[in-house]
Structures are given as C-alpha cells and as structure tokens.
Amino acid sequence: MKFRYQKFIIGDHDPTKPLVARPFIPVYLHGNGKKTVSPYFALLDSGADRVIFPGDLAVEVGISNIETGEPEPTIGIAGQKADVYYHKLALQVLGDGKTLPTDVGFSKDIVLPILGRSFFHHFRAVVFAEGKEEVELKN
Amino acid sequence: MTIKHFMIDPNRIDLSKVMQDLRPFEGQWVAISEKSHIVANGTTYGETVSKVSRADEVILLKVPPLGYSLAPLEG
Numbered sequence: 001m002k003f004r005y006q007k008f009i010i011g012d013h014d015p016t017k018p019l020v021a022r023p024f025i026p027v028y029l030h031g032n033g034k035k036t037v038s039p040y041f042a043l044l045d046s047g048a049d050r051v052i053f054p055g056d057l058a059v060e061v062g063i064s065n066i067e068t069g070e071p072e073p074t075i076g077i078a079g080q081k082a083d084v085y086y087h088k089l090a091l092q093v094l095g096d097g098k099t100l101p102t103d104v105g106f107s108k109d110i111v112l113p114i115l116g117r118s119f120f121h122h123f124r125a126v127v128f129a130e131g132k133e134e135v136e137l138k139n
Numbered sequence: 140m141t142i143k144h145f146m147i148d149p150n151r152i153d154l155s156k157v158m159q160d161l162r163p164f165e166g167q168w169v170a171i172s173e174k175s176h177i178v179a180n181g182t183t184y185g186e187t188v189s190k191v192s193r194a195d196e197v198i199l200l201k202v203p204p205l206g207y208s209l210a211p212l213e214g
Contacts, residue, residue, distance in 0.1 A: 004149075006153075006154040006155070007154065007155040008154070008203075009158050009205055010207065011206055019155055022209070037188055037194040038170065038188050039147075039149075039198050039199070040168075040184065040201070041198060041201075045211050047210075047211025059185060060184060077210040094198070111166070111203050112201045112203045113201060
C-alpha cells in the first residue's frame, strides 16, 4: 500500500518557500464491537514509540473514560509531558481488510493522531520514499 | 500491493490545495472529500462525522497547528 505525503506550510505562508511533506496514513479504529465510520489521517512517526490518538476518538469505540486504560508516562522531544492511557484495540488501514491488534494510547494533550513504531511492527517493511514523497507499507 | 475495496482514494487528496482554508480550523477536525474539499468540521471526531452525509467518501483530519515543524513524541 502506497500513500502520497501530504504537504503543509511551515512558518508564515510564503509562496516562494517549499511546503513540508508529511507521511499521513488513513486508518480506522476498531474496538468493543465498534469502528470509526470514516477513516482519519494519522501521522506515521518513526520517532515515536507508540500509537497515540486524541482522546475524543475513544468514545467512537465505546470508551467513555480514557483513564480506564493503562497509564504510561510520555514525553515529547521538547520535554513536554502528556497523560496517555492505553487500551487494547485494533487499527485498519484504508484499503486493507486486515485489522491490526494494537495498544492505542489516548490523550487529551496531543494535537494529532500518531502511528509510532508499535504500528510499524505489523508490516514486513515501511519504506519512506522521500524523493517520491510517498510511503509504502509492505505486508 | 494496490489499494482497493474502498470508496475514497486517499492519494487523490491534496491538502496543499486547501492549506489556507484549513487555518480557521486549527485544532479542530475536518472532513475532506476526494476532491480535497472541506465538507464538515467540528471540535470532535464524532461531531464532525455526524455532519457528513456519506461517511465512506471522506477522510477526517485533525488539523495540527499550521506553520510549525513537528518533532516526535516518545512513549
């Protein structure tokens, strides 16, 4: 499965400056007999250890209180701490029928869904083709 | 492997086309159509998807702070 990078601005918008390309993957979240009805973009982040999603996604799979999950200390590269609670759920990549059992952390402190290396483990290889600005998930 | 069995092709979406349109929605969720149009928004995923008539024809995006570089979060 190949996905093109999505491009974002950095700094004040200046048409002469290049956009930054980021590997976003569309996924569904499964759990407790439920599934998000639409896929959503999550950032593929090889520098993150785990899968962490914004807390409001939890209710979509029947979790009304994220703090019922397993807490784990989490810190960003700038030293910012986040309260993250892990639940045993599953992910599905848009276009692939397989569901991938994954510990998913929820936090009210993060600004976008991230797919860390615990997601990478489901694939034989994850290829970042920077020249093509696309990422490939190889089964 | 080719991508198949879904209603929307994510590789047709080009967020750079709507980057300025995304600015008012920083921190919110938006629903994006295959033509890279913003068709709904809300403060939560659930609120946003509830405004979409065809849930299988959009992909949702939680709009990150625009204009910033991103650095990894360590678990």
